[in-house]
Amino acid sequence: MPTWNAPSVNTPIAGALALPGSKSLTNRFLILAAQGSHEVTIQQPLEARDTQLMQAALGALGASFDFDDKTQSLRIVPINKQAVPKELTIEGGLAGTVIRFLTPLALQYCEKLTVLGDPAARKRPIRPLLNSLAQLGYDFEVFEEPVPDEAGPVPLFEVRKSTPLNAEDTSPNRVDVEAKASSQFLSALLLSAAGWPQGLEICAKRPIISGTHVDMTLDSLTQAGITLQVEETAESVTYRVAPGRPQLDQMTVEADLSNAGPFIAAIWACGGKLAIPNWPAQTTQAGDYWRELFSILGGKVSTATEDHGQGAVFTAPEGLRTNEEYLEFDLQAHGELTPTLAAMAALRQGKTKITGIGHLRGHETDRLAAIVNEVKRLGGEAEAGEDFLLFHAPVTTPAQVHAYHDHRMATFGAIIGLVLPGVQVDDIDATTKTMPTFKDLWAQLVAPALPESNLSE
Ligand SMILES: O=C(O)C1=C[C@@H](OP(=O)(O)O)[C@@H](O)[C@H](O)C1
Ligand SMILES: C=C(OP(=O)(O)O)C(=O)O
Secondary structure, X not given: OOOEEOOOOOOOEEEEXXXXXXXXXHHHHHHHHHOOOOXXXXXXXXXXXXXXHHHHHHHOOOOEEEEEOOOOEEEEEOOOHHHOOOEEEEEOOOOHHHHHHHHHHHOOOOOEEEEEEOHHHHHOOOHHHHHHHHOOOEEEEEOOXXXXXXXXXXXXXXXXXXXXXOOOOOOOEEEEEEOOOOOHHHHHHHHHXXXXXXXXXXXXXXXXXXXXXXXXXXXXXXXXXXXXEEEEOOOEEEEEEOOOOOOOOOEEOOEOOOOOHHHHHHHHHHOEEEEEOOOOOOOOOHHHHHHHHHHHOOOEEEEOOOOOOOOXXXXXXXXXXXXXXXXXXXXXXXXXXXXXXXXXXXXXXOOEEEEOOHHHHHOOOOHHHHHHHHHHHOOOEEEEOOOEEEEEEOOOOOOEEOOOOOHHHHHHHHHHHHHOOOOEEOOHHHHHHOOOOHHHHHHHHHHHHOOHHHOOX
């Protein structure tokens, strides 16, 4: 793993950034397009580790993909039932969207499924999804024993058909699901629900975390022509998905607004102005919340109105870090923004609390523990509770930040490094999970503000 010297700057930053496509939208479009009956072309998909793993896993179901670099478009030929072996193995890396979304879909085509992943993926929760599949007649075994990082892809779990589905039953199949450890269990069931013979009724017990990602799933299903009804009570939400074949039309993937976070944080930390011309005017992405967070943190945002189409401009005066106000943020619905907001909190003079984020212990790494470790390593003070982070005192001392295989911890280090000269990141290539162009885009943004001696890696 090459160590990366994070560039530091001491003047305001100004720039414009064309962000790559959203991981969450790309992987939803891929899985829906693969279930269709004819070819679909997706414009500006994200090409990164998580989306390539999704393509390879759908490839094991006989789908095929052809990316045209010139037009930045991806042609998708749907799943070919005949090509699927009875016993199927797919690989999900460390991608929650691949490991979880593909499982119920693959089981519609094979009798036994083995899912492989990175050693670190053994720590990510999966049982709630498998418990739901057990209600549809599947047995499973989960392999949770820790294995060394170098072990390469290892089996995460196996699922096999034990009793036939309620074939003679005329009512829809029904499952309960718990979505408090990850919204992806619910999204996974929803994304292939229409493919079961009678559709699927899914009852999700509250709390349902990362609500924006569930909205994105529902929106994608609607765009694919799937009929669904949603019924809410105080205790649960029930989704009734009619049987049918998802059929996407030509789709364009929006810019990844969660990955906009580190760049927005850079402007906040150093002062300056950042234009993101492809910020969508309307979106279900969690990252759209950056506009509100940035304003609460003292910045100004101007976004497109209906007359102006898409685009957003973030402007920050210098010195926002010295504000001593106590700030509290509830990120239950927007959890994946936490590591970036944590970097900003670790740079603030005032105390900051982030709540509603206990489920981040099951992300790429235990993000609560990782953030506290790294803040302390950098001379700051922070603590983690069951579902919150509390930042007491800002970071002071450069150190080598550990990425823990986590793309968002790698960018956490880059943000701190902007204002603390001498910070290194042990594995900046963790960013290839969702943004292989991170290093280049970061260099482009900070280059005009850099002293020349700071430009080398
Ligand atoms: O459905 C999705 O695309 C995602 C859902 C969220 O997962 P959790 O609900 O597990 O936090 C989010 O954090 C992840 O980055 C992407
Ligand atoms: C939690 C994340 O990823 P995944 O889709 O692998 O769950 C994330 O990107 O912050």
